[in-house]
Amino acid sequence: MGNMKQMKKVLAVALAVVMALTALVACAPSSASEGGEAKKVLRFATTTEPTSLDPQLGSGTWITNVTGAIFEGLVRRYNGEILPGMAESWEISDDNLTYTFHLRDASWNDDEPITAQDFVDSWNLLIQRATPMAQFTDYFTVDGKANARAVDEKTLEVTLNYPVPFMMEVFAMSATTVVRTDKYEETGDAYYQSVPAAMNGPFLLTEWKANDIMVLEPNPDYWDAEKVNFNRVEIYTVKDDTTQVNMFENGEIDLLTVPDTMYGDFEDKGIMYYEDGSNFYIQFTTDGQTDETAKYLANRDFIEAVSACIDRENFVNSVYGGAYQPTVEFVPGSSTGYNGGKKSDSGVTIGSPFTIKADLVKAQEKLDAALEALGATADTMPTFTLVVSDAAVRQTAAQYIQDVCAQIGIQIEIDTIPSATFWSTLREGYRYDFAMAGSGPDVDDASTFLKVFDGEGLYADTFMRWHSDEYATILADSWVAADDAQRTEDLVAMEEYLLSNGPVIPLYFTQAAWLMADGFTNINRNMTGADLDYVFGDKTA
Template sequence: MKKKLVSFIMLLTAMSMTLAGCGSKKQEPSTNQEGQIKPGNTSSVEQVLRMNLGADPKTLDPQLNSATDGSHIINNTFEGLMREVGGELIPGMAESYEVSEDGLVYTFKLRDAKWSDGEAIKAGDFEFAWKRGANPATASEYIDIFTSANILNAAKIAKGEVDVSELGVKALDEKTLQVTLEQPAPFFLNLTAFPTFMPVREEVVGDEAWAKTPEKALSNGPFKLSEYKMGDKLVLVKNENYWNAENVKLEKVICEMITDFSTAHTKYTAGELDINEFIPVGEIPRLMAEDDEFYVLPKIGTYYYAINMNNELMQDVNVRKALALAIDRTQIVEQVSKGGQIPSTGFMPEGIQDAQGNDFNEKAGDFGMSETADVEKAKALLAEAGYPGGEGFPEIEILYNTNDGHKAIAEAIQEMWKQNLGINVKLTNQEWAVFQDTTNNNAFSHLARRGWIGDYLDPQTMLDIFESNNGQNIGRYNNPEYDKEMQLSRTSTGQERMEHFYKAHEILMEDMPIIPIYYYVANVMVNDRVQGWELNAVGKFWFGDVEIVE
C-alpha cells in the first residue's frame, strides 16, 4: 500500500499561518464556537494507550524542559493560554483575548478551570510561571524564548540589567492576564501554547523533583502523572479536574522508555505498543512501501553537528568547512537514516516562509554546499588549514546520545572523513540525561550531535539559537554581526525583517559553526485502533482527542 506522506506544501496551504501536522488518518477534532472539543463516539473498548517515549525525560517541569520527550508529556499534562489542535489555535486556559491596536498589549480572560488537586487556576499562576522561566536564576534552557517572543524587558532581564519583576506580564485580577510586548510578534499567540509558557503553582515547584513525583505533580491538562519509574516507564491517567474532561476518552497513557530500536519495534509488532517512533533503520524502506501503520510526517527542524568553537583546532574556518563539505548527505539519508529525510545545504529547513510567501530555504540557496560530498574542495580547504591529505591532523571526537540511529550516522561520517580527508575520528556516546548536561555545559571536545525542531512558523525559531547569549548555543558561537542582524530583526517588520534573517543565515553558513546533515521528517508507527492522534510539525504528540476502537 502506498505510504501516507504529507507534503509541506499541502500542510501550509491547509493551515495557513499555523503549522501543525495531523497524524491521524481517521479523524480530526472539531470544535464549537467556544473552542470546546465536540464529544465523539463512546466506546466500550479499554481506553488505554501504550507508547514508547524512548529516553527517560530529564525533566517534566514546563520551564526547565527543552527536549522532545519531555514535551510530549508536558503537552498532555499541562495547558497554556492557547492550544494547537488540528492545525488551529483554539482557546486553552484563555476563554478569550483582546489585542491592542498597536499589537503590543494582549489581555487574556481565563476560563473557570482547576488544577488536578481541585484548586482554581489563577492568572497569577501564569505570571509566576513566565517570570520563573525568564529569571536567569532558574537556569531555564529556554530562557531566550521570552526574548524571542518580544515580551517587554525579557532581554534586559536575561542580561541581568533589570529585575525579573519588570517582565511585561501581569495578573490584573484572578481571571485576567495582561502581556506587553516591545515589538509586535505575529507568532506570539502560537508561543502561548508552547510548554515553557504553561502555568505552574508557586508553592509546588520548590521541590526540584516535583514534576516526576506523582503525589506532588500538579497538572492542568487532560492527563496527570500517576506513576514514574526511573528509566522504565511513566503512566498518565485522565485528569478528572480538566475543564474539558468530559470529552477526553483515554483513561490511561502508559509511556515506556525503550531506547533500543529493535526492542521497541519488536514490542510494537507484538501488539505491546500502540505508538512507536523508534524504528530500526533497516525496516523503514519495507514499512514505507508496505505498512499502512507507518507514517512519514513533515517536521520543521534540522539534524546537525554542533562544533565546539572554544576548541583551538575547530576555530579554523577552513577546518570546519572541510569537514562539512566532505559529507555525502544523500548517502546518509538514502542508505543510513532511510526515513525520507532531506539532505541539508543550509540550516533553515523547508516549510518556513518569508513575508512575501517565498520558501525561506529555497530563496536562501545552498551556500556552495552540495547534497553529495565535494571531496576536492574539502581536501583543498584542509590543506589550506595546514593538513594536506590529513597529515598531522589530530584525532577528533563526535559525541552523540545513545541511540542506534545517531550511532549509524556517526559511523558513516567517521568513514567519510577517513576516506575523503584522511583523518581519524573517535565516536563517544552518552546516555540522554548525561549527554544533555555535557553539551549544555560546552563540555564536549570537538563535535556533538544536535537536532533543533522549530517552535513556531517563523525564521526566528531556527536562527535565534545561535546568538552569542542563547542557552541553546552549545558550541558557543559568537559573531557580533550575526547578533546585530538578529537584533535588527526584532525592531523591523515585514520583508525588511526577513532580510535581516536572510543575512544572519548567510553569516551562519559562511562561518560554519555547525555542520547541517539533513532536514527532519517524523517516522512513526501507530496502530489502526488509535483514532484522533496528532503529531504536529514541531514534534509534539497530542492525545486529548484519542479514542481506542476495536
C-alpha cells in the same frame, strides 16, 4: 467435569454455585472495564525517557509528549489550531503589542486556584532561571522582568517589545505554561524529577517507573474533561527500535514511530508520513575538547575540509535508507516567514559554502590551508572528538563521519553519551569538538531555528559557546522589519551568515513516519508543540 463420575452430589452442587458466581463477577465492572464498557487505553513507546518534566527546562518530544498532557498554559495547540486553555478568551490590540487574556475558573489538582498572577510569577521564574526556554520570554521581558500584569485575579495583560507574528504559538508552548512556583522553590529541580505534586492538564501522571513505564490517567477536575476519552495512557521506555517494531506487530503497543531506517519495510502496511520540520547537523564548539583542538575549530578552512569529506546523498542513503533530504542549508523549506509564506514557496536562494556531494580534492586543499595557517602539519594534528548518543542509528551516523574524514587524515574519536543524559550533559559545559545534533521547530516560523544563535543562555551560547555581534544585529533588525520583503531579506542574511561563520555543518532535513493500530481516532502528529498529541484522541473499536 462430566468425566469425574465419583464426585459426590453435594460437591457438584457447590462447584456449580462457584461457577455461577464467577460468571456474575466476570460480567461486573473491573479494572479492565468501566460501566460495562471496555476501558480505552493508548500504549506507545519512546526511546528516551525524560530526566525531568520541567516545562521551563526542555522541549524535546520525549518531554512534551508528557508535559503537554499534564500541564496547560493560556492556550493549547491541537491539530494545527490554537484552542482555549486556561484562558477562555483573549483580545489583541490593533498595534499587535498588547494581549489581554481572560482566565477561566480552574484549579490545580490539589485544589489551588490558578490566577493571572500565577502566570506572571511563572514567567519571572523562567527569566530568573535563564534556561534555554527563557528565550521565549524575550518578546515581553523588560529590565529582567516579564512585562505582564494581573489586572485582577482572572485578567492577564501582556505587552510585547515588538510585534511577533506567531505570538499565540508562543503562548501555547510548554515554556510559557503556568507552573507552581511555590513547589519549585521548595525543592528546586528535584520537583520535576518525579511525579509532580500539582498538575492542571487533561491528564495526571499517576506512575513513573524509571526506564520502564509512565502511566497517565484522566484529570477529573480538568475544565474540559468531557473531551478526554482515554482512561489510561501507557508510555514505555524502549531504547531499541527493533524491539518497538516487534511490540507494535505483536499488539503490545498501539502506535509506532517508524524508525527512519525502516520506512521502506512499511510502505504497504499503512505507513503515514508527516512533516516534522527538523534539521540535523554537526555542531562544534569554540572551546573544543582541548585548547589545541579549539584552534582548528576556529579555522573556517578546517570546517570546510570536514564538510567536503561528507557525501550527503550517500550518507542519507547508507545510514537512513534514503528517508531524508540531504542539504547544505540550515532552515527547512517548511518554515514560514518568507514573503508571507513558506521558504520552499518563496523563491529565495541561500548561498552556502558547503556542497551536497563530497569533494576530497577540495577537502585536502582546505585542510592544507588550515594546517599552514595554524603552523601545523598532518602529523601534529590532534585527534578530535565527535559526541553522539547511544541510539544505534546515531552510532552508525557517527561512524560514517569518522570514516570519511579519515580519508584526508582527520582522526575522529567517537564519544558516546547515553540518550537520557545527552543534552543535560552538554548543557553542563561538557567539553567536546563535534556533536551529532538536530533541532525541530518550536513555532511555525524560521526564527525558531535562527533566534537560538544569539543571546546569553540560548542554544548556541549554552552548547557551542558561540556569539556574533554581527549576527545579533541582523536578528534584531528582522524583528522590526517594515514589511515581509525586508524580513525575508534579513532571514536569508542570517542563514547565510550562520553557514559561513557559525558553528554548524548541515546534513539533512527530516520527515517522520508512523503507524497506528485500527480503531484509534483524533490522534495527531505535529511539526510544533507536542509531537504526539493524543489528549483528545479516542478508541472506537
